[in-house]
Amino acid sequence: MRTRTMIPRSVIADVEQRVRRLCEDLAAKLQFHGWHHVSFVRDKSVHFADRNGAARDVVEVAALVHDLNYMVRRNSLPTDGAALRRKVLFVAGVPQGDIEWIERIVVEAEMRTRSRDISLEAQALSDADTLFKALPVTPVVLAHKYLQENGITLRELAYKIVGEQVGKADDGYYFYDSEAAATYSKWAETNLLLWKCIVESLDDPCVEDLLTKVAS
Numbered sequence: 001m002r003t004r005t006m007i008p009r010s011v012i013a014d015v016e017q018r019v020r021r022l023c024e025d026l027a028a029k030l031q032f033h034g035w036h037h038v039s040f041v042r043d044k045s046v047h048f049a050d051r052n053g054a055a056r057d058v059v060e061v062a063a064l065v066h067d068l069n070y071m072v073r074r075n076s077l078p079t080d081g082a083a084l085r086r087k088v089l090f091v092a093g094v095p096q097g098d099i100e101w102i103e104r105i106v107v108e109a110e111m112r113t114r115s116r117d118i119s120l121e122a123q124a125l126s127d128a129d130t131l132f133k134a135l136p137v138t139p140v141v142l143a144h145k146y147l148q149e150n151g152i153t154l155r156e157l158a159y160k161i162v163g164e165q166v167g168k169a170d171d172g173y174y175f176y177d178s179e180a181a182a183t184y185s186k187w188a189e190t191n192l193l194l195w196k197c198i199v200e201s202l203d204d205p206c207v208e209d210l211l212t213k214v215a216s
Contacts, residue, residue, distance in 0.1 A: 007057040007098055012064075014092040016042075019064045022088075026071055031145035033070040037132060041066065044128035048177050054120035058098060062105040062125050065089065075150035078106050112164050116173045123176035130175060133165070134188040139195075154211065158198045166192055 023035035045063035049056045065088060069081030082103060089099045108114065108122035147157060168174050174188055175181040201207045
C-alpha cells in the first residue's frame with residue numbers, strides 16, 4: 001500500500017491565513033461563525049483526531065474551511081460553501097485528492113444529517129463543532145449573535161437545535177469520542193434541556209408578547 005503524503009505545514013498555514021483574512025474582512029457578518037469559532041473548532045478537532053487516529057492534517061484543514069458557507073449565504077448548509085472551499089484549498093496548494101476528501105468530511109460532519117457511522121475524520125470535526133454548541137457560555141454569549149448573523153427568530157433557532165440535536169443525544173452519539181462524551185455530556189444535556197424549555201416557553205402567549213416588546 002502506498003503511503004499517503006501529508007499536507008505540508010506550509011500549505012495548512014496558507015489555508016489558515018486565507019480563512020482568517022476572510023473572517024476578519026467579514027467580521028461584521030460572521031458574528032457567530034467568525035474566527036473565534038473556526039479557531040476553537042480547529043484546535044479541538046486536532047485534539048480529537050490525535051485521540052481517534054484520524055488523519056490529523058486533513059482534519060485540521062477541514063476544520064479551517066468547514067463553515068465557509070456562511071461567507072456565501074446566511075443560514076446556509078455546508079454544500080453552499082463547496083465552491084469557495086475548493087477555491088481556497090486549490091489556491092493554497094492542497095492536493096486535489098485531499099480537496100475531495102475534505103469536502104466529504106465537512107458534509108459528513110454536518111449536525112443536521114450526520115449519522116452514527118461516519119469516518120474518523122468527520123467524527124473529530126463533528127465532536128469539536130458540537131462541543132462549541134454545547135459550551136455553557138454559548139447560549140449566554142453567542143446565541144443572539146447566531147440570530148443576528150443568520151436572520152432567524154429565537155423560535156426558529158430553538159426548534160432547529162431541538163430538532164437536530166436531541167435525537168442524536170438520545171441515541172448515544174451526540175459525541176463520538178469517549179473522552180468528549182465523559183467530559184462534556186453534562187454540558188450538552190443542560191444545553192439541550194435549556195433549549196427544550198425555550199421551545200415550551202414560546203407557547204405561552206405572555207412570553208410571546210414579552211419577546212415582541214423586547215424586540216420592538
